[in-house]
Amino acid sequence: xxxxxxxxxxxxxxxxxxxxxxxxxxxxxxxxxxxxxxxxxxxxxxxxxxxxxxxxxxxxxxxxxxxxxxxxxxxxxxxxxxxxx
Amino acid sequence: xxxxxxxxxxxxxxxxxxxxxxxxxxxxxxxxxxxxxxxxxxxxxxxxxxxxxxxxxxxxxxxxxxxxxxxxxxxxxxxxxxxxxxxxxxxxxxxxxxxxxxxxxxxxxxxxxxxxxxxxxxxxxxxxxxxxxxxxxxxxxxxxxxxxxxxx
Numbered sequence: 066x067x068x069x070x071x072x073x074x075x076x077x078x079x080x081x082x083x084x085x086x087x088x089x090x091x092x093x094x095x096x097x098x099x100x101x102x103x104x105x106x107x108x109x110x111x112x113x114x115x116x117x118x119x120x121x122x123x124x125x126x127x128x129x130x131x132x133x134x135x136x137x138x139x140x141x142x143x144x145x146x147x148x149x150x
Numbered sequence: 151x152x153x154x155x156x157x158x159x160x161x162x163x164x165x166x167x168x169x170x171x172x173x174x175x176x177x178x179x180x181x182x183x184x185x186x187x188x189x190x191x192x193x194x195x196x197x198x199x200x201x202x203x204x205x206x207x208x209x210x211x212x213x214x215x216x217x218x219x220x221x222x223x224x225x226x227x228x229x230x231x232x233x234x235x236x237x238x239x240x241x242x243x244x245x246x247x248x249x250x251x252x253x254x255x256x257x258x259x260x261x262x263x264x265x266x267x268x269x270x271x272x273x274x275x276x277x278x279x280x281x282x283x284x285x286x287x288x289x290x291x292x293x294x295x296x297x298x299x300x301x302x
Contacts, residue, residue, distance in 0.1 A: 071204070073202060073204055073272065073274060074202055074274035074276070074287055075274075075287045123204070123207055123272070126204070126206055126207035126210055127207075127210075128211075128270060142204055142207065142272070144204065144272065144274070145274065145287065145290070146289075146290035147268070147269060147270065147271060147272055147273055147274060147290065148268075148273065148274050148275045148287070148288045148289070148290050149201070149203070149232060149244070149267060149268060149271050149272070149273025149274065149275065150187055150232075150243075150244055150264060150267045150268035150271070150273070150294075
């Protein structure tokens with residue numbers, strides 16, 4: 066499936082892109098699978114996603130846990146823990 | 151209950167105007183609690199903060215948090231405004247207002263909204279140092295997660 070990814074804060078800076086559309090293999094089912102797949106795409110991804118457990122993910126702009134399936138998500142947001150307020 | 155005001159904007163806000171918008175023409179409100187978060191200068195070490203947000207999701211998440219607070223504390227009204235972009239020491243970052251019949255609900259409502267804005271609204275702060283060195287992203291604090299956990 067194709068996935069629209071959007072990145073924020075240091076995840077965005079390390080990957081060097083604000084957004085991209087990528088083709089995912091069928092073996093990528095959950096958020097955890099997605100992060101592990103992305104990590105293998107190159108040094109910049111490896112830098113951004115070195116510690117996948119701290120990375121937060123939103124499917125269609127809603128927070129999800131890493132065991133959530135990504136099927137059907139129009140937009141997948143990937144970012145560090147939030148520091149607003 | 152009035153429809154809550156939720157805004158994400160680059161420009162500053164006017165505390166009194168936002169309080170007036172919640173209270174004008176009403177006689178059922180007995181308490182207004184407001185919180186304003188400001189940018190600290192960190193003893194001269196910081197020249198500015200840069201606030202990044204996830205457009206769309208930031209507003210949606212703020213609305214979800216405010217709606218939870220209204221329901222839980224029976225608030226009469228609520229406002230949450232978060233700025234983005236470059237913010238210098240002494241300037242405002244965030245405004246939360248809660249109105250209720252009695253003070254405890256208004257205090258708790260504003261506190262609840264702030265605690266969850268910190269941990270689940272998609273905003274990130276980057277520091278720009280006064281000496282011109284490269285900015286660091288502020289790290290999330292465990293103390294903020296603990297503050298939010300007390301409402302569970």
